[in-house]
Amino acid sequence: MLNDITLGQYYPADSFAHRLDPRTKILLSIVYIVSIFLVKSLFGYIPVVLYLFLTIKVSTVPMGMMVRSIRPLRILLLFTFVLNLFFGTGERILFQWAFLTIRHEGLMNALHFSLRLIFLVTGTSLLTLTTAPVVLTDGLERLVSPLRVIKFPAHEMAMMMTIALRFIPTLVEEAQKIMKAQTARGADFTSGNLKQRTKAMIPLLVPLFISAFRRAGDLAMAMEARCYHGGEGRTRLHVLKFRKDDAIAGISILVLMAVIILVEQWL
């Protein structure tokens, strides 16, 4: 039951995309999202598809994994498509049966919004597929660190994210262990109505919380023992540096944006 939690869907490889600075990739993703929202016509998606294929190729992530990243969205996609399809407003009726009416605008909207959702998710999941979670938080910390001027706790936030990510697999394993142990005492996690099932979670959650607190305490102690005292004056083993590749990637996304704007202008 807990095995299907796939977190940190990082795909380890050594590609152009993997080697990019995480800050570049985060900014790239933001510009990519903005570009997608600039698309108004279906033709506008042609450069997006081309760009997406190119980046997937460059990242060496298998197509199968990309498709899998959309799978959790299939219900949402279906809803988006069906609702837009039947509730469009406009003059041109394409199909009519009983109370169901498909209009031209509805069909266009359905395609438009579904494609937008698909491209948004696949594009941004490339970020997490090519960037290890720890590197990602590192990049995020550096990106938001200018906000420290207004007392934004950039380092603390990044550290908390790193620790949280680090503990997810540990806690999943722990949860499985406790579940087994309580099952051995006749606990039943899989049957009964909602109320019974919720109650059945108590023997799992209480020990899990206790263990999480215990681990947090241990970790805090271990960090203090190694003289951790916050981000102030802390140096890094891997200093993030922008390189030529980052410039190339940056230019590529700007080209995409420009092409989209041109396509939208001319069509």
Next chain:
Amino acid sequence: MPLTMENVTYTYQPGGAFQATAIHDVSLHIADGELLALIGHTGSGKSTLAQHLNGLLKPASGRVLLDGQDINLKETDKRDLRFQVGLVFQYPEYQLFEETVEKDIGFGPRNMGLSKDEVDARVRRAMDSVGLVFEEVGQKSPFELSGGQMRRVALAGVLAMTPRILVLDEPTAGLDPRARAYLLKDIQHLHEEGTTVVMISHSMDDVAQLATRIAVLEQGRLVTTGTPEEIFEQFDRLTQMGLDVPQASKLSHLLRDKGVAIPLNYQLEPLADALEQLLKGGACHAQ
């Protein structure tokens, strides 16, 4: 109610990138009333094997039979099976969750659907058999107890289901010497009362003290089974597997190497007796 494993193989994440065979073609018969110790190096598959005994894990191939009945058939009542084969995990004190010791120990019996009086009686009996005084700790929160006491509460939580077969995964790991001695005594007591016990252990001294039979696992395979005498005789083989031998075995081996005529002993008491005889004999010669 004998428990038998027939050619059991289990694979973690079959087909996945991290596929690993944890136990391979294990056949093991656990007879009524025995205290079987399961020994083996870390990662040899002991815990995986233990989880097959009450159906928490289902073999990839092979069968597990309780009283000749395959426990993994659909029609088997898995919960009922777990009440009959009690499994105490490693560090079981981390599973305690109730407000009071009494309630926590009663969790298993309540799941069995027993009456309140019966649950009550069982909790008292279970606490008694692990040397906890109901009036003293029954109403305490399990989290204010010492580590050793928490371990015994957890053990009592399984005992309260009155399993006929008790499977213990490293019951003494991480306990201080006194708590360990108490716990071993509890286990011995349970065994004497007729409970079949399967005990996984790294401590050969614990095994030497309690086991009536020993099964040795190495890299998921059952290498050998035998009485403690038979197993601990194979001093070199065990050492090769990265396993320890009891202190008494070590000492008697060392003495024999130095030319002292002493029988091989794996328990301290008989070794002391043998030494006593030898020394007294020696003293006579000196006179």
